[in-house]
Amino acid sequence: MVEVDRHHGGNSGGRGRIGKIALMAVVSSLVMGLFMTSCTAGGNVQRNAMPQAEEYSGEDLTKQMDVEESRESSSVTKAANKVMPSVVGITTIHQEEDTVFDSNPEVIEGVGSGVIVSEQGHILTNDHVAGGDPDEIRVILSNGEVLEGRTLWSDPVLDLAVVKVEGEGFPAAQLGDSSNLEVGELAIAIGTPLGLQFQHTVTSGIISALNRTVRISTERGENFMEDLIQTDASINPGNSGGPLINRDGRVIGINTVKVISAEGIGFAIPIEVAKPVIDSFKATGTFETPYLGVFAYDREVAKFFNRGLDIPKGVYVTYIDPRGPAYKAGIRERDIITDIDNKSVNRMIELRTEIFKKQVGSDVTITVVRKGQPRDFTLKLAKRPGDG
Structure with a gap:
């Protein structure tokens, strides 16, 4: 079992309530509740930092596979260049008052990543990046332009959110097919690890396993994230919410979780589950869950x-x-x-x-x-x- 802390404050830290995630290490797919509880974030800002594992014990997390490593730098470069204009940095601010008499509310800042999925400015990211009804969202485009954003939709169970910036003609990433992935395929993670000074960092690896499940215990109760893509491409605080792409530069997942007690274990949410949400926003501007x-x-x-x-x-x-x-x-x-x-x-x-x-x-x-x-x-x- 892997213990994972979920704190607030993004890369800047900050005090706050800490939840735990237990990663159930089994080879087959595990469990998931479907829309069981209310999924409003309700000002809960503990999700503004990436889940990270503290310790590991028990059996090996993955089945080892004899896969010849080939980083194919030219393929990585070509794929990354294709999607890089669509990758954004996201900063959030929550103001949290301890009591009604508190005249100096605590300001909690968060940093994450996202990927533009429509020319109309819809951005897919994590709920723990843009959920929780932040008081302010800033989106940093690949050209350095900073725009005000707002969260249109979020789901803490899936750890997905859609942020909107005003404008037209944004460079939308192409979406791939996460339903036909195979272990050993090239996987490339892009984002802003450790802060915006490292914006558009690219790491590459392989898909090391499929259909992983993470169990999350928070003050809202127990949730499960299931059927995750496991990769050894480095996923760090800050590039959470950014895209995981294939060799063709198509988005196959959204980076979400890493295990810090074991090298090379990160997870992404398969893009298939987000496609109906994205399609609805592109077609109608709304999505009701x-x-x-x-x-x-x-x-x-x-x-x-x-x-x-x-x-x-x-x-x-x-x-x-x-x-x-x-x-x-x-x-x-x-x-x-x-x-x-x-x-x-x-x-x-x-x-x-x-x-x-x-x-x-x-x-x-x-x-x-x-x-x-x-x-x-x-x-x-x-x-x-x-x-x-």
């Missing part, structure tokens, strides 16, 4: 929570939000979700991505297996609790 209201586990790990359970496909439901549409439609704990609208589901990231493609109020059919028998439930997706 659809809410199903289930908490479930990938099938490979379900047996750790229900001994003897062996399912051929699907995700295993462990909790149902009684306020949510899944419960009201009749889905229950211990059901196994196998399909959504006749599309097969084997991982939570697949279920979440399909849900994100829908709109609030859309009718969906969820197929579950209960006591060995398939059952269909039709429901209307709700708005995520806590959204305006």
Whole structure:
């Protein structure tokens, strides 16, 4: 198990509440809750710094693979040059008052990275970079221009956020396909590690594992980040929120977590889960998070929570939000979700991505297996609790 601290203040530090992350080291994909709780950040600024591991014990985190190292500097250079104009630095300021009588609120600064994903100025980054309703967001473009930004959407469970700057004609990065990645592929991380003085730092490595899961314990409760891309490209405080790209210069992930107790272990969020969000903002300027209201586990790990359970496909439901549409439609704990609208589901990231493609109020059919028998439930997706 790896203990990870999550503090506030970005690269500048700062005191604050500290949460812990436990990295569950298994080779197969682990677990993820889907839209279970309210995802508003509510002024919680502890996410303004990158999660970092303090200690490591137990079994090896990855299966070692005999992969011939080839840094292919020309490929790295070509790919990095293609996406560099789209990479931005992000600074945030939160003013936090301890009491209503505090006339000198604590100012907490954060530094991170992001990547422009639309010509209209939409920027994809981490929730722990731009979430928590910051009082001020500044975006530093590749040409040095500084623009005021605002957070349009964020999700602490996914650790993703969308920031908007005003203007047109921004250099948008091209998005790749994270659903067909293979271990051993070239991976390049770009961002602003350790502060804006190191803006547009490029590190390269390989994809060293897929479908990793990180368990996060915070004052808001326990969350899981699942199906992460593991890479040995250096991910450091500051380039969190920046892009992980492939040899073609296409974004395949968003940098999010590193393990400081073991060299060469960093994680990125697969870009596939963010594509429906990005597409919605580009098309309509808005995105409402659809809410199903289930908490479930990938099938490979379900047996750790229900001994003897062996399912051929699907995700295993462990909790149902009684306020949510899944419960009201009749889905229950211990059901196994196998399909959504006749599309097969084997991982939570697949279920979440399909849900994100829908709109609030859309009718969906969820197929579950209960006591060995398939059952269909039709429901209307709700708005995520806590959204305006």
